Amino acid sequence: MRKVSLFVSIAFFGISLLLVSPVAFGADPIKLTFASASSKGLPTYIALEKYAELVNERGKGKYKS
Secondary structure, three states: OHHHHHHHHHHHHHHHHHHOOHHHHOOOOEEOOOOOOOOOOOHHHHHHHHHHHHHHHHOOOOEEO
16 A cells, blocks of 8 residues: 555656646746737727737736737
8 A cells, every 4th residue: 555655646746747837947938829800999909909918017928929
């Protein structure tokens, strides 16, 4: 029973290392792309532009749009 729990712990630790975000280690920022069928000047287009601005501002370099 003890060997099984040790194996599970090691396996869990190994898998968790694979799931760690590369952004945490200084990798390139995640690029977000937005698309809209709206023309410039329409409220939905303006809202997407504002959202991209807020993501860039609050993301502290993690995201790029």
